[in-house]
Amino acid sequence: MxxxxxxxxxxxxxxxxxxxxxxxxxxxxxxxxxxxxxxxxxxxxxxxxxxxxxxxxxxxxxxxxxxxxxxxxxxxxxxxxxxxxxxxxxxxxxxxxxxxxxxxxxxxxxxxxxxxxxxxxxxxxxxxxxxxxxxxxEERKHAGVQHRLFFAQVEFCDNLIFRRRAAVDALEQRLLDANRSIGQPNKLTLIFGRRITRHHAGKLQTVIEDMNLPNPVIRSHYRKGFLKQYVRDRFLLRTESATNNISTDYGIGKAVANLPQLRQKLNGIIDRYLEVQQDILETFVDHEELRQLTQPTLLPNGRRIPGLKLDQPRQLALMHSLVRFCYLAAEGTFTTRDLYPQTLQALRRTPEEYKLGSLRYDLWKLRAKGLVEKIPHSRRYRLLPHGYQICLVFLKLYEKIYAPLTAGILQPFVADESIPKEKISDLDRRYTAVIQALDDLVEAVGLKAA
Known part of the structure; x- marks a missing residue:
C-alpha cells in the first residue's frame, strides 16, 4: 500500500x-x-x-x-x-x-x-x-447510534538505537545466550506484572524463534499476549510488548478510556524486562559479601543455618526455579508448591528422592541470607531484587565458569582436538585459553599432577 x-x-x-x-x-x-x-x-x-x-x-x-x-x-x-x-x-x-x-x-x-x-x-x-x-x-444524535470502541490489539515498543551494527549484533548474541541458559527459556515466566496461579490458561513460556533468519526473535508468551525482542533496520534493538486481550492479560478494562493505565502497564513490562536482562548480563557482588554468603547464619535463638555453597546441587536447582519464575519482575509471590515441580526437574530427582520438606529447608537458607522474604500472615514468599541478583551470580559462576572449566580439565572431549580453530566458537576458545593458562601457571610454580 x-x-x-x-x-x-x-x-x-x-x-x-x-x-x-x-x-x-x-x-x-x-x-x-x-x-x-x-x-x-x-x-x-x-x-x-x-x-x-x-x-x-x-x-x-x-x-x-x-x-x-x-x-x-x-x-x-x-x-x-x-x-x-x-x-x-x-x-x-x-x-x-x-x-x-x-x-x-x-x-x-x-x-x-x-x-x-x-x-x-x-x-x-x-x-x-x-x-x-x-x-x-438526527438518529446518531438522539438515539446514540454510534460504535463503542474497545482495545482489540495493542502494541507498545522501546527502541535502543546503536551507531554501529557490530555493537547491536554483539549485544543480541549475549541476550540470546543468556536466555538459552539462565532461566530455562522453554519454561520461563517473564515479568508481565500478574501472579501466576494454577488457574492460569494460555501460553506461559519464552522461546527463541526464527533461528534461521539473520535476526532471531526472543519471544515471551503470557496468556493472549507476548513480549518480543529483535533487531530491526540494522541499528535498532526493539523490545515490543503486545496483547490481544488486555482484560485477561493485564486486568485492565478494554474501553479506550483506559489508555493511561494501559500505557503505564505496558511501559512497566518493558522496563522490568530490560532491568532483568541487565541483571543477567552484568551482575556485581562485593567480595566480602560473597564470602559472608558462604558462612553459616546464626539466628537470635542460637540456631545455626548453613551458608550457601557454589556447587550444592539442591541450592542451584532452587535458584533455577526462582529465576525461571521471575517473580521479582512479575511483582508477584509464590509458594513452595509452586517451586517444587520446577526444582525437581532442574535437580533431575523424583519426589521420593527430594521431598517438599527438603525444598522448604533449602528455601529457609535463602531466607536466612535475606534473599527471600516471607509474606506476613500467609504461606507465600517473595524473591527480593537483591536475591535475584545473587541467584544470577551463583548460577553464572557455576554454569559459565566452574562447571565448564572443571569439565575441560578433568574430562576433556577428545574429538574437540580435531576441530579446526576457525570453527571453534568464540566462547570455547576463551575456555581453552583459560585452561592453557592454568596449565602454564601450574608448571611455572613447580606443581605436577599426581
Whole structure:
C-alpha cells in the first residue's frame, strides 16, 4: 500500500480492498410470524479502507457491511508523532516505528506522553461515521447510534538505537545466550506484572524463534499476549510488548478510556524486562559479601543455618526455579508448591528422592541470607531484587565458569582436538585459553599432577 500513500491528500481514502473474513453479524431466526434476532459468527465480505488522515497519517479501517456493522480501526502513534513534530518545525529522521534522529528529543517525549483517549476516539468516530452511512445525523444524535470502541490489539515498543551494527549484533548474541541458559527459556515466566496461579490458561513460556533468519526473535508468551525482542533496520534493538486481550492479560478494562493505565502497564513490562536482562548480563557482588554468603547464619535463638555453597546441587536447582519464575519482575509471590515441580526437574530427582520438606529447608537458607522474604500472615514468599541478583551470580559462576572449566580439565572431549580453530566458537576458545593458562601457571610454580 505504500505507493498509494505517496501522493495522498489529507483525509483521503487511498485504497479499498474487499475480502471475505469472519465477523459477528445479526441473523434472523424463525418462520411465519415468529422471528427473533441472534448474533452468529459468519464468514462475510468485509471492506478494508486505507486512509491518509489529517491528524494520524496512514491508518486502516475494516468495516463489516452487515448489522451491527462491527469494525476495526488501526492507528499508529509514530505517524501521529511525525505530524505533530512537522507542525512545530522539529527536524527528525523516521525509520519504520522509530525515530533515529530528532532535533528536540525532550519535546518528542512530551508529545508521545500527551496522547489521550479522546485523540483515538475522535479519529475513529470520524471515519466510522463516514464508512457506515446507514443512519442520519438526527438518529446518531438522539438515539446514540454510534460504535463503542474497545482495545482489540495493542502494541507498545522501546527502541535502543546503536551507531554501529557490530555493537547491536554483539549485544543480541549475549541476550540470546543468556536466555538459552539462565532461566530455562522453554519454561520461563517473564515479568508481565500478574501472579501466576494454577488457574492460569494460555501460553506461559519464552522461546527463541526464527533461528534461521539473520535476526532471531526472543519471544515471551503470557496468556493472549507476548513480549518480543529483535533487531530491526540494522541499528535498532526493539523490545515490543503486545496483547490481544488486555482484560485477561493485564486486568485492565478494554474501553479506550483506559489508555493511561494501559500505557503505564505496558511501559512497566518493558522496563522490568530490560532491568532483568541487565541483571543477567552484568551482575556485581562485593567480595566480602560473597564470602559472608558462604558462612553459616546464626539466628537470635542460637540456631545455626548453613551458608550457601557454589556447587550444592539442591541450592542451584532452587535458584533455577526462582529465576525461571521471575517473580521479582512479575511483582508477584509464590509458594513452595509452586517451586517444587520446577526444582525437581532442574535437580533431575523424583519426589521420593527430594521431598517438599527438603525444598522448604533449602528455601529457609535463602531466607536466612535475606534473599527471600516471607509474606506476613500467609504461606507465600517473595524473591527480593537483591536475591535475584545473587541467584544470577551463583548460577553464572557455576554454569559459565566452574562447571565448564572443571569439565575441560578433568574430562576433556577428545574429538574437540580435531576441530579446526576457525570453527571453534568464540566462547570455547576463551575456555581453552583459560585452561592453557592454568596449565602454564601450574608448571611455572613447580606443581605436577599426581
Amino acid at each position: 505504500e505507493r498509494y500513500f505517496r501522493h495522498a491528500q489529507p483525509d483521503q481514502a487511498v485504497a479499498i480492498i474487499k475480502a471475505r473474513e469472519p465477523a459477528t453479524i445479526m441473523t434472523a431466526i424463525g418462520k411465519d410470524d415468529r422471528w427473533h434476532l441472534e448474533l452468529k459468527w459468519r464468514w462475510v465480505d468485509q471492506y478494508n479502507f486505507y486512509v491518509q488522515d489529517s491528524r494520524w497519517g496512514q491508518m486502516f479501517v475494516r468495516v463489516c457491511p452487515y448489522f451491527p456493522f462491527s469494525a476495526r480501526v488501526c492507528l499508529n502513534q509514530h505517524y501521529w508523532l511525525a505530524l505533530r513534530m512537522q507542525e512545530r518545525g522539529i527536524r527528525f529522521q523516521q525509520c519504520a516505528n522509530a525515530f533515529l534522529q530528532c532535533s528536540d528529543p525532550e519535546t518528542l517525549q512530551k508529545l508521545a506522553d500527551s496522547l489521550t483517549a479522546d485523540d483515538l476516539l475522535t479519529c475513529a468516530q470520524k471515519w466510522l461515521t463516514r464508512f457506515t452511512p446507514f443512519f442520519t445525523a
